[in-house]
Amino acid sequence: MKRVVSVSLGSSKGNKTHEVEILGQQFRIERIGTDGDMARFAQMFLDLEGKVDALGVGGADIYVVVDKRRYAFRQILNIVKKVQATPVVDGSGLKHTLEREAILELQNSGVVDFARQRALLVSAVDRFGMAQALAEVCPNVVYGDLMFGVGLPIRIRSYRTVRWIGSLLLPILTKLPFQWFYPTGEKQEKRTPKFGWAFQEATFIAGDTHFIKRYAPDRLDGKTILTQTLRKDTIAWFKAAGVERLIATTPVMGGETFATNVMEGVIVALLGKRPEDIAESEILDVLKRLDWKPTVLDLSGDSEQPPEP
Numbered sequence: 001m002k003r004v005v006s007v008s009l010g011s012s013k014g015n016k017t018h019e020v021e022i023l024g025q026q027f028r029i030e031r032i033g034t035d036g037d038m039a040r041f042a043q044m045f046l047d048l049e050g051k052v053d054a055l056g057v058g059g060a061d062i063y064v065v066v067d068k069r070r071y072a073f074r075q076i077l078n079i080v081k082k083v084q085a086t087p088v089v090d091g092s093g094l095k096h097t098l099e100r101e102a103i104l105e106l107q108n109s110g111v112v113d114f115a116r117q118r119a120l121l122v123s124a125v126d127r128f129g130m131a132q133a134l135a136e137v138c139p140n141v142v143y144g145d146l147m148f149g150v151g152l153p154i155r156i157r158s159y160r161t162v163r164w165i166g167s168l169l170l171p172i173l174t175k176l177p178f179q180w181f182y183p184t185g186e187k188q189e190k191r192t193p194k195f196g197w198a199f200q201e202a203t204f205i206a207g208d209t210h211f212i213k214r215y216a217p218d219r220l221d222g223k224t225i226l227t228q229t230l231r232k233d234t235i236a237w238f239k240a241a242g243v244e245r246l247i248a249t250t251p252v253m254g255g256e257t258f259a260t261n262v263m264e265g266v267i268v269a270l271l272g273k274r275p276e277d278i279a280e281s282e283i284l285d286v287l288k289r290l291d292w293k294p295t296v297l298d299l300s301g302d303s304e305q306p307p308e309p
Contacts, residue, residue, distance in 0.1 A: 001026040003051075004265035006258070007044045008033045008058025009184040010210075014231065018254040023270060023289060029253070029262060031058060036185020042079040050085040053269035056261035057090040059188070059210075060178055064125040065092065066166035071125075071174045087268045089275050091228075091260030092128075094249075094267070097283050099260070100129035102226070102249040102294045107137045111247075111296055112204065112224065114138035120198055122148050122207035122215070124162045125170065130206055130226070135159040142202065147195045148215050149173075149181055155198065183210055193217050209234060216241070230257045230295065239299045248295040257295060 002025055008014070012033035019028050034041040036059075048055060062077055063070045070092075080088045106112040114137040124131035124143040134141050135158070143156040146165065156162055173181065183190070188210045196217035199205060205212060206226040213234070221242035230248045232255065238246050250257045264275075267286050271278055 001028055002053045002269045003028045004054045004056065004262060004269055005048055005052050006031045006056035006058040006262045006265065007041060007048070009036055009038070009041055010059035010188050011035055011185060016256070020253055022266060025270065027266060029258060029266065031258065031262060033059070036187065045080060045083050048086070049083045052086060054265035055083065055086050055088045056265045057088065058259055058261055059184055060182065061126060062090040063092045064170060064174065065128040066125055066170065067163045069167065071170040073174045073178050075178050087274050089261055089264040089268055091264050093275060093283055094260045094264045095127055095129045097129065097280060098287055098292065099127060099249050100133045101287070103130055103133035103137060106247070106294055117204040118202050119204040119206065120144060120202035122211045124159065125166055127207050131159055131162065142198060144198060147198060148211055153195060183214055190214070213237060228260045230297065232256060235297065244300050246297045246299055251292050252295050
């Protein structure tokens with residue numbers, strides 16, 4: 001049995017384990033939270049090295065991407081580069097492929113008509129595949145990087161501007177402590193709503209689950225949310241806020257979805273290669289065989305349970 005473990009800076013309350021057959025192989029998939037404890041987070045990577053088929057970085061990013069340039073958070077990179085015997089992924093491989101394809105799939109299937117949407121992507125440098133795909137299909141997109149990443153009440157209205165600002169700021173920001181930009185541990189459960197007007201203006205809101213929940217206003221009536229993780233408490237929160245549709249880019253397993261880093265770990269384990277040796281075409285080929293489609297959950301009725309594929 002192949003074993004994929006996501007070590008997360010998030011809360012341990014979200015820990016879970018699931019066993020599943022994928023493309024004829026048995027997998028044990030685990031998510032282990034370290035409650036924002038950076039020292040424990042680092043030690044777990046060393047403890048699990050050589051004992052599992054792939055390790056995922058959860059509750060944090062190694063890389064953020066603008067256009068074709070990739071910037072590494074120095075603090076996280078210094079931790080994972082000590083792991084030599086086991087592939088380590090942060091989900092950026094699927095952000096480049098699966099999440100980009102999810103936008104196009106929603107458009108082509110008619111589930112979302114982006115020509116009629118006012119979209120808010122809370123962070124373009126984190127979900128860069130979504131950002132680039134939205135720029136192609138949606139004429140009205142606000143990228144929230146300056147609002148929710150830096151704290152400035154400034155809408156970015158084009159991906160060209162994201163590229164320009166990112167090239168100026170990311171070489172500096174990625175050298176600072178990661179916790180300054182992303183909630184970890186118990187902070188992921190605390191809400192500090194801001195720039196509510198940006199959420200209220202939007203009909204389609206996309207991006208990281210914790211970013212959206214942390215900064216969104218109490219009411220999101222009639223909105224469609226596209227994010228990467230659907231847990232039971234997350235679904236209940238969005239339903240209580242009045243969200244009409246909730247969409248996840250990853251498949252449902254055991255009634256919930258795992259984060260992008262976990263599913264990228266599954267693909268790396270299937271290919272049996274190190275991430276740096278895997279071509280984008282190989283990931284796309286595996287995704288085609290897996291036939292993962294966005295999970296769409298209608299919250300306007302009684303259902304709060306995403307369907308298993």
